[in-house]
Each structure stands twice: as structure tokens, then as C-alpha cells.
Amino acid sequence: MERVWERRDVIRVLIADDEPLIRAGIKVILTSADDIDVVAEAANGREAVEAVRAHRADVVLLDIQMPVMDGLAALPELRRAAPGTRVLILTTFGEQENVLRALSGGSVGFLLKDSAPAELIRAVRAAAAGDAYLSPGATRHVVDSLTTGGTLAHRTEEARRLLATLSGREREILALLGEGLSNADTAQRLHMSEGTVKNYVSRVLTKLNCDNRVQAALLARDAGLKPEGA
Incomplete structure (x- = not known):
């Protein structure tokens, strides 16, 4: 009998x-990469939960604004249905x-x-590898737009106290990181390997x-931490 091989690296x-x-x-975009397969699609959060039970997805790309059940409501159900599946949120400014x-x-x-195709592929690979991925183009925008509690002086003092523990x-x-750079961009800037970063x-x-x-970027902002030469 012919043996069926499973591509576990996909x-x-x-x-x-x-x-x-x-x-x-x-x-x-995703199927243009040799190591990625799109195994299912869903038009709402409820379908996504059902699909993740039927298909052994490694990564879910989940929109927030959807009918029937939105992404935020579907997220905990997805995590209960498939604890090992990593969920990346699709968002807009x-x-x-x-x-x-x-x-x-x-x-x-x-x-x-509206991320570039290469970033989409990079994000899926990072998620599948167990890494967190925050779109560099959005991280700084989110940080700049957030309002945190407490006075500016208190936040600055607390942030600087925490940063004092760092080498x-x-x-x-x-x-x-506070400027929104990805691990790959940081590695290139500092002439280090991406794994080290x-x-x-x-x-x-x-x-x-x-x-x-x-959260870390917010602390960097509150402490007034900037890259050298910025």
C-alpha cells in the first residue's frame, strides 16, 4: 500500500x-509561500470556531468586525476549542x-x-513559531494614540524606575521596540541575529x-526612551 506523507513543516x-x-x-498572498496552506475560511466568528474544530489550523487570522459573532467574542471560544492554535488579529487604524x-x-x-504581503507571511510564520507579532506600522500608532491613567510625572517616574532594571x-x-521596529529590523539595525533580538x-x-x-512600548514612551541618534 502506498504510504501517505504528511507535510508537518507546512x-x-x-x-x-x-x-x-x-x-x-x-x-x-499566503499560498504563494511554500510553507503555508490556507485550510479553511470563515465569514464570521461562529464559523471560525466551527472551522477550527474541523481543521487542525496552526494559525487563525481573525477579523474584529464581523457579523453573527465578532472577533473579540470569538477569540476566547477559539482558544477553548483549539488551545494550541495561535490567533492573529486583523485590524485597521x-x-x-x-x-x-x-x-x-x-x-x-x-x-x-493593508500590510505588505511580505509582512503578512512573516507574521504567520512568527505566530506559528510561537512568537508574538505586533505590526511595526501599527505599534507606534497605537502607542501614540493611547491615554494611560495617572499624571504624566507619576507615569514617567514609574517607567524610569522599571527601566532602571534593564541592562x-x-x-x-x-x-x-518603542519605535515600532520588528525583531528583524532591530537585528539589522544593531547587527545582531534575529534570534538574539x-x-x-x-x-x-x-x-x-x-x-x-x-505595553513595553508604552513604558518606553513614558520614560522618554529614544533610540540613539533619534
Whole structure:
């Protein structure tokens, strides 16, 4: 009997968006990569939950604004139905509050719908590898648009106290993270490997007690931390 080989190195993706043209465009981009397959599509959050149960997706691209059940409502159900599946939120500018709710709800990051094709592929690969991915083009916009509680002086003092626990290199990494640079861009800027930058970012998030890159970027902003030469 002929043996059937399973391509375990291929990333299985579910696209959940209520706009057929958006789904079609994302599918064309993703399937152009040899290591990515789009195994299912959904037009709303309820369909996404049903599809993730039927298909062993590694990554779900989840729109926020959908009928029947929106992305924020679907997120916890997706995590219960498929705990090992990583969820990336598809978003647009102007949804900062929703982005933070999605991050706190267990998504691994967010991606702008008008992102470049290469960034879309990079985000899916990062999510499948277990990394968080926050669109560099949106991170700075979200940080600049958020209003945090407390007085400016208090936030600055607290942020500087936390940043004092970082090494010089960790502060350098955080400054670039605060500018919205991806791990790959940071690695290129500092002439380091992307894996090394990833390790530094993980350490920085742990030391600062941050759940994600946006929270760390907020601290960098409050502390007035800027990259050298900025």
C-alpha cells in the first residue's frame, strides 16, 4: 500500500473575515509561500470556531468586525476549542482599544489589513513559531494614540524606575521596540541575529512585567526612551 506523507513543516492557516475579497487576497498572498496552506475560511466568528474544530489550523487570522459573532467574542471560544492554535488579529487604524482587548484576551498579536504581503507571511510564520507579532506600522500608532491613567510625572517616574532594571543592551532593544521596529529590523539595525533580538525582547518583557510589546512600548514612551541618534 502506498504510504501517505504528511507535510508537518507546512503552516495550516484559517482566515476569518466577512469580506470575500479580503479573504481571497490574503489567501493568494499566503499560498504563494511554500510553507503555508490556507485550510479553511470563515465569514464570521461562529464559523471560525466551527472551522477550527474541523481543521487542525496552526494559525487563525481573525477579523474584529464581523457579523453573527465578532472577533473579540470569538477569540476566547477559539482558544477553548483549539488551545494550541495561535490567533492573529486583523485590524485597521482606529481600533486601538480593540487591539489591546484582543492582546489581553490571548491573541498573539495584530496585523493591519493593508500590510505588505511580505509582512503578512512573516507574521504567520512568527505566530506559528510561537512568537508574538505586533505590526511595526501599527505599534507606534497605537502607542501614540493611547491615554494611560495617572499624571504624566507619576507615569514617567514609574517607567524610569522599571527601566532602571534593564541592562544597556536591553534598553537599546526597548528603545527600538518603542519605535515600532520588528525583531528583524532591530537585528539589522544593531547587527545582531534575529534570534538574539528575540531573546532580548523576551527578557525585557519579563523584567518589565509586560504581557506584550505594546505595553513595553508604552513604558518606553513614558520614560522618554529614544533610540540613539533619534
